[in-house]
Amino acid sequence: MSIEAPVAPTTLPMLQVDGFSKRFGEVQANSDVRFDVHAGEVHALVGENGAGKSTLLKMVYGVYEPDEGRMLIDGEPVALGSPAAARSRGVGMVFQDLRLVPAFTVTENIALAANPGPVLRLKDLAAEIAEASARHGLAVHPNARVRHLSIGERQRVEILKVLMTGARLIILDEPTSVLAPQEVDALFAVVRQLTEAGFGIVIVTHKLGEVRAIADRVTVLRAGRTVLHGVDPDDYDDEQLIEAMVGRAVPALPAERGPVPPSDVPALELTGVSSRGDRGHEALTDISLRVQPGELVGIAGVAGSGQRELCEVALGLRPTTSGEVRIGGASVDSARDAIGAGAASVPEDPVADSVVRRLTVLEHMGLDGRRIPARGLGVDWAAVRARMTDADARLGLRIAPAKRRLSELSGGNIQRVILTRELALDSSLVVAAYPSRGLDVANARRTQEVLLERRAAGSGVLMVSEDLDELMALADRIVVMHDGHVSGEVLAADFDRQAIGRLMVGGTS
Amino acid sequence: MTTLLDPTPSLVEPGERPDRRAAALRATGRWAAAIGGALVIFSALLLLRGANPLEALGDMWVSTFLRGRSLAEILNVMAPITLAALAVLVPARAGLTNVGGEGQLMLGAIAAGGTALALDQQLPGPLVLVLALVAGGVAGAAWAGVAAILRLRFQVDEAVSTLLLNFIALDLLLFLIYQPWRESAAGQPTTRELADAAKMPVITGTVINVGIIVALAATVVVILVLGRTRWGFRLSVVGGNAEAARRAGMNVAGLVISALIVGGLLAGLAGAIQFTGIEYKLRAGFGLQIGYLGFLASWLARHRPLPVLLASFVLAALAIAGDSLQLDAQLPAASVNILTALILAAVLGWTTVKARRA
Ligand SMILES: Nc1ncnc2c1ncn2[C@@H]1O[C@H](COP(=O)(O)OP(=O)(O)OP(=O)(O)O)[C@@H](O)[C@H]1O
Numbered sequence A: 001m002s003i004e005a006p007v008a009p010t011t012l013p014m015l016q017v018d019g020f021s022k023r024f025g026e027v028q029a030n031s032d033v034r035f036d037v038h039a040g041e042v043h044a045l046v047g048e049n050g051a052g053k054s055t056l057l058k059m060v061y062g063v064y065e066p067d068e069g070r071m072l073i074d075g076e077p078v079a080l081g082s083p084a085a086a087r088s089r090g091v092g093m094v095f096q097d098l099r100l101v102p103a104f105t106v107t108e109n110i111a112l113a114a115n116p117g118p119v120l121r122l123k124d125l126a127a128e129i130a131e132a133s134a135r136h137g138l139a140v141h142p143n144a145r146v147r148h149l150s151i152g153e154r155q156r157v158e159i160l161k162v163l164m165t166g167a168r169l170i171i172l173d174e175p176t177s178v179l180a181p182q183e184v185d186a187l188f189a190v191v192r193q194l195t196e197a198g199f200g201i202v203i204v205t206h207k208l209g210e211v212r213a214i215a216d217r218v219t220v221l222r223a224g225r226t227v228l229h230g231v232d233p234d235d236y237d238d239e240q241l242i243e244a245m246v247g248r249a250v251p252a253l254p255a256e257r258g259p260v261p262p263s264d265v266p267a268l269e270l271t272g273v274s275s276r277g278d279r280g281h282e283a284l285t286d287i288s289l290r291v292q293p294g295e296l297v298g299i300a301g302v303a304g305s306g307q308r309e310l311c312e313v314a315l316g317l318r319p320t321t322s323g324e325v326r327i328g329g330a331s332v333d334s335a336r337d338a339i340g341a342g343a344a345s346v347p348e349d350p351v352a353d354s355v356v357r358r359l360t361v362l363e364h365m366g367l368d369g370r371r372i373p374a375r376g377l378g379v380d381w382a383a384v385r386a387r388m389t390d391a392d393a394r395l396g397l398r399i400a401p402a403k404r405r406l407s408e409l410s411g412g413n414i415q416r417v418i419l420t421r422e423l424a425l426d427s428s429l430v431v432a433a434y435p436s437r438g439l440d441v442a443n444a445r446r447t448q449e450v451l452l453e454r455r456a457a458g459s460g461v462l463m464v465s466e467d468l469d470e471l472m473a474l475a476d477r478i479v480v481m482h483d484g485h486v487s488g489e490v491l492a493a494d495f496d497r498q499a500i501g502r503l504m505v506g507g508t509s
Numbered sequence B: 001m002t003t004l005l006d007p008t009p010s011l012v013e014p015g016e017r018p019d020r021r022a023a024a025l026r027a028t029g030r031w032a033a034a035i036g037g038a039l040v041i042f043s044a045l046l047l048l049r050g051a052n053p054l055e056a057l058g059d060m061w062v063s064t065f066l067r068g069r070s071l072a073e074i075l076n077v078m079a080p081i082t083l084a085a086l087a088v089l090v091p092a093r094a095g096l097t098n099v100g101g102e103g104q105l106m107l108g109a110i111a112a113g114g115t116a117l118a119l120d121q122q123l124p125g126p127l128v129l130v131l132a133l134v135a136g137g138v139a140g141a142a143w144a145g146v147a148a149i150l151r152l153r154f155q156v157d158e159a160v161s162t163l164l165l166n167f168i169a170l171d172l173l174l175f176l177i178y179q180p181w182r183e184s185a186a187g188q189p190t191t192r193e194l195a196d197a198a199k200m201p202v203i204t205g206t207v208i209n210v211g212i213i214v215a216l217a218a219t220v221v222v223i224l225v226l227g228r229t230r231w232g233f234r235l236s237v238v239g240g241n242a243e244a245a246r247r248a249g250m251n252v253a254g255l256v257i258s259a260l261i262v263g264g265l266l267a268g269l270a271g272a273i274q275f276t277g278i279e280y281k282l283r284a285g286f287g288l289q290i291g292y293l294g295f296l297a298s299w300l301a302r303h304r305p306l307p308v309l310l311a312s313f314v315l316a317a318l319a320i321a322g323d324s325l326q327l328d329a330q331l332p333a334a335s336v337n338i339l340t341a342l343i344l345a346a347v348l349g350w351t352t353v354k355a356r357r358a
């Protein structure tokens, strides 16, 4: 596909990037990339994992310096050596991984970035925040501790922070990948309001539906190059856009799948389990749940209904206040019990829960919870490497080279490392929270196939997702949670959006 | 433990520039700025005292590096500092802050002294020496073990408990030298001196004692253990992300305990070497500040073993320079502590600022 000329701009773009190139060691993350944003528009940036989207935007925001190319703001060439310089030119960015200080309040977090001078006037700042949050429709409480906020709320804080540092061009790197559908709608409402007020918005996403819903123009990157530059998404159908992103069509999921084989011992069984959340409140109340070997059970629910606690309890990571957890018949009280009983897991937030930034891909492969292969007192890295190569070949998620540190990987590539490690295990149970989070279309599809392969191999699979379509495509059964309870259960034959939706808000089907 | 004192050399944070060359340059600049800034403030203080800073610093330089015996002296002083630094470095790998080098060192010296003074009249010297070193290591490890237990059973932060245990260790030492182990009721409260046969031997043809060889060997062992063993690998996982370690089924509590205990062992060994190689008797000011100097060395080196050697050497040289400051410029020897403290403040200040920005 060739590079298209942009729609002839009538006004000077706020931001124009001319031929940015950036190399990290052996990786050419960006080559000769072009990009521009006008005031009052939403420009979507899409492309497969590792295509170079975050790299491009971090160069715009002054985090990285481009090896080649130049950038103009309001038609004026600028060299932004640092995020502070970018902020002073009206560029703000919300990173893929949010970075607020959990122990601080909203106001304190904003004070850290807004640089209010030598004397902190937190009261005044809190008032300003309240005012700005009302003006932009970003509901947050200035005095709330970030630790207690949901991801959606944290994201609003990040956006507010960016607005309060005087940004006119706002870069949102994969803001929706951690959001529930309702939260996405709320975010898009804010974005629309901002563009109407003349802000320029860049948004990275892997979902074509979102591109169509919010973007005026779209740019596609592949392997660091601009494949489509600033085109109107309406001029392309989904197949064309996917082809531009991943270079091929993405196959549909196999429709046929075998029945769940009968079995006496469930892969996972929770009986009357209650447990506390991090804030000490009761997060799970009297949950009873069974996953058979060879069965894929989906968990649906509004964000924060106890999904996280459920996964952690099932994996022995969170103590129960009552009830019992069994994996393959064996009682589970600790992470070691769960691992010993054959559990594999994909955590909801891999960067926080499974990643050691300065360790390499290979070293992460040694952290699957199974015995670390020994060679004398040391680690038999050759054996780990063999395992990794085998896992990568079987799963086909094409993980990054063994010696790369996780701190150098793109968000989606981190997810692929964890997925490959966990889903390649010969497990009796897979607990997967939002497994396709941050993945491009092709990898998301491949991950779904792998989950079905685990099911076919006789694992019980418990999968949490915010995407009802994904759950309905994969699950044998969907269990709906509401406020720490199981509010209902729907079988594949009767999947019905409305019914599930009613259960999610605590009604009956 | 805290983000403020992230003990691990974070290589590339997102949102930070990854250019390695620039990073190396900045690191060098940082050291130069920290030490330069400290020297300037120190010079200002010298001026206030009416001394000529250029002359005083020049004298320090000459007498520290250009006099015959001083290199040997530096190496002798460097040995326990290096071990005390490793005592900080190993726990830091697991994300722990061991401020207890001072106390663990003192316990090591007490055990080494107690053992050696009890046996040096009966057993052959070299055997007594070996037993003293072993006793020192064990006692240091046990002292650190107390902090480990406090952390696991009662959630007491090890940075606090190890610090408090330093004061108890000092009290214990003072009690022993004033009461049961005192050589004579008259004069300074000290134990008697170790028999010559049991003292740490010197490298033939020099006045450098074998302590530095022990310290270098310990550094090599630490490099191998941290870099090559499963235990070292597990420590770096715990230190990098304890939640990831827990989810991988690791025994996080056991790793935390073992890291602290190994740290204590190294500090205890430092105390034993200080006793058998440098001071030969326990007295009130025994081994003073070596634990803190080790802490400083490990932080200056950002908890990496090879740079620890360099940092320990520099700090040992400063300690020797302090003596010459006293002799040449007629300033109290402790003046040099101000310089050391200034460097510490400058380097730690920098680390804190960086952690905040990330
Ligand atoms: N700091 C870094 N050091 C080394 N390599 C890096 C660094 N940052 C990114 N890369 C590499 O550059 C390439 C592009 O990464 P980037 O983060 O821009 O991808 P992305 O398009 O944002 O992907 P994703 O959709 O997974 O977030 C990847 O191969 C990545 O591994």
Ligand SMILES: [Mg+2]
Pocket: A053, A054, A055, A096, A173, A410, A411, A412
């Ligand atoms: Mg990215």
